[in-house]
Amino acid sequence: xxxxxxxxxxxxxxxxxxxxxxxxxxxxxxxxxxxxxxxxxxxxxxxxxxxxxxxxxxxxxxxxxxxxxxxxxxxxxxxxxxxxxxxxxxxxxxxxxxxxxxxxxxxxxxxxxxxxxxxxxxxxxxxxxxxxxxxxxxxxxxxxxxxxxxxxxxxxxxxxxxxxxxxxxxxxxxxxxxxxxxxxxxxxxxxxxxxxxxxxxxxxxxxxxxxxxxxxxxxxxxxxxxxxxxxxxxxxxxxxxxxxxxxxxxxxxxxxxxxxx
Amino acid sequence: xxxxxxxxxxxxxxxxxxxxxxxxxxxxxxxxxxxxxxxxxxxxxxxxxxxxxxxxxxxxxxxxxxxxxxxxxxxxxxxxxxxxxxxxxxxxxxxxxxxxxxxxxxxxxxxxxxxxxxxxxxxxxxxxxxxxxxxxxxxxxxxxxxxxxxxxxxxxxxxxxxxxxxxxxxxxxxxxxxxxxxxxxxxxxxxxxxxxxxxxxxxxxxxxxxxxxxxxxxxxxxxxxxxxxxxxxxxxxxxxxxxxxxxxxx
Numbered sequence: 001x002x003x004x005x006x007x008x009x010x011x012x013x014x015x016x017x018x019x020x021x022x023x024x025x026x027x028x029x030x031x032x033x034x035x036x037x038x039x040x041x042x043x044x045x046x047x048x049x050x051x052x053x054x055x056x057x058x059x060x061x062x063x064x065x066x067x068x069x070x071x072x073x074x075x076x077x078x079x080x081x082x083x084x085x086x087x088x089x090x091x092x093x094x095x096x097x098x099x100x101x102x103x104x105x106x107x108x109x110x111x112x113x114x115x116x117x118x119x120x121x122x123x124x125x126x127x128x129x130x131x132x133x134x135x136x137x138x139x140x141x142x143x144x145x146x147x148x149x150x151x152x153x154x155x156x157x158x159x160x161x162x163x164x165x166x167x168x169x170x171x172x173x174x175x176x177x178x179x180x181x182x183x184x185x186x187x188x189x190x191x192x193x194x195x196x197x198x199x200x201x202x203x204x205x206x207x208x209x210x211x212x213x214x215x216x217x218x219x220x221x222x223x224x225x226x227x228x229x230x231x232x233x234x235x236x237x238x239x240x241x242x243x244x245x246x247x248x249x250x251x252x253x254x255x256x257x258x259x260x261x
Numbered sequence: 262x263x264x265x266x267x268x269x270x271x272x273x274x275x276x277x278x279x280x281x282x283x284x285x286x287x288x289x290x291x292x293x294x295x296x297x298x299x300x301x302x303x304x305x306x307x308x309x310x311x312x313x314x315x316x317x318x319x320x321x322x323x324x325x326x327x328x329x330x331x332x333x334x335x336x337x338x339x340x341x342x343x344x345x346x347x348x349x350x351x352x353x354x355x356x357x358x359x360x361x362x363x364x365x366x367x368x369x370x371x372x373x374x375x376x377x378x379x380x381x382x383x384x385x386x387x388x389x390x391x392x393x394x395x396x397x398x399x400x401x402x403x404x405x406x407x408x409x410x411x412x413x414x415x416x417x418x419x420x421x422x423x424x425x426x427x428x429x430x431x432x433x434x435x436x437x438x439x440x441x442x443x444x445x446x447x448x449x450x451x452x453x454x455x456x457x458x459x460x461x462x463x464x465x466x467x468x469x470x471x472x473x474x475x476x477x478x479x480x481x482x483x484x485x486x487x488x489x490x491x492x493x494x495x496x497x498x499x500x501x502x503x504x505x506x507x508x509x510x511x
Contacts, residue, residue, distance in 0.1 A: 135339035
């Protein structure tokens with residue numbers, strides 16, 4: 001029988017169905033992640049793929065952020081004769097916001113799209129079905145391993161980005177203000193608190209989980225042949241970035257509330 | 262009396278408004294090769310995917326090796342799946358793994374405690390039996406279509422299945438490779454004592470591999486029997502036209 005619902009009603013229906021499906025997918029992750037078999041070997045392989053193979057891009061971006069942000073901030077501080085505050089300013093900006101956010105956005109583009117495309121391609125070429133008929137749980141082997149790996153590796157990458165960005169900033173400060181490495185890092189660590197580092201790590205864990213689960217979900221639900229694979233990769237990036245920005249806003253509110261309490 | 266390894270009764274399956282299977286009844290007997298013929302989109306692949314619960318029927322009863330598949334828990338279903346080999350149309354080899362890893366993957370995950378020597382013996386033996394011992398360290402992307410199909414069959418055989426399901430085994434292959442694949446299907450039955458369902462629209466494949474034919478038209482089996490019974494005495498114009506079309510194109 002022909003569905004006579006108006007188009008807008010169908011769209012709302014589809015939206016809520018999609019939302020329910022996504023929640024069911026996330027719920028399945030939290031149920032199955034604790035159950036054996038634990039695919040440690042595959043998790044380690046994914047950590048290598050996600051972490052180690054992202055290092056060149058992350059290093060370059062972090063380094064440039066450090067230099068550029070320092071350079072752009074100097075004129076404003078110079079007006080007040082406060083260029084000595086540069087290390088403190090940069091460290092707060094990098095550790096609290098720039099490091100986690102930029103790393104997560106880069107990982108969403110590089111890692112999230114890769115996961116979406118890989119799982120999407122496995123779906124349309126029936127490789128996921130082949131696992132199922134061999135009595136292998138593809139959700140455990142593909143989704144849980146990749147999501148655990150991104151959740152573990154993004155915080156590591158964030159800390160690395162923070163360090164590289166601060167090194168970039170140091171080079172710039174050293175050239176212009178003749179500040180030594182030890183003085184620079186004394187100022188950096190005086191400016192940041194335990195809460196800054198703790199919130200940065202927690203936030204990165206959430207970003208990592210988001211990138212992994214969204215990539216896997218979009219890949220797992222892809223269809224329509226090779227066109228579907230492209231769409232899955234694209235949707236992974238867009239959805240991950242959208243969620244990362246929302247999570248960043250929420251984290252900011254929560255951390256500010258804790259700081260002011 | 263022949264022993265049924267698969268019994269299908271009153272099977273219905275639809276996708277939205279599209280009714281694909283409309284009351285299918287079928288038996289697969291022990292040791293036989295049953296060929297399911299039908300046009301593209303007639304529901305042949307849907308039928309075998311329902312047998313391994315990759316898809317779930319809307320209505321109907323399926324018994325595989327004496328077990329009602331709709332009543333099984335996931336653990337029981339997985340045990341049953343180990344007894345069924347499924348050779349996919351596009352082979353479905355894992356792209357990121359070598360041929361060796363493709364074969365080892367289902368084996369090591371389902372049979373614990375195997376030594377390296379036992380795994381190698383099994384993998385190398387199977388590659389020998391499908392005639393591709395030299396491909397062991399190759400990636401799927403380096404293989405031809407026919408080689409992929411053979412490796413796909415080898416991967417399903419590694420768990421010693423009792424039933425084999427072949428989804429369009431000769432689709433997209435040249436005539437010589439088709440004959441090789443048909444011979445492989447017969448060889449698998451002889452060596453591994455399997456009962457098989459072969460899904461195809463290729464009459465040459467059907468004639469070479471099948472003991473019985475079942476022609477799926479408009480969601481039901483319109484003719485079941487030996488090749489001669491189904492096509493020589495065909496009265497149903499739809500069955501006859503299927504034969505004529507294949508005869509002309511081949």
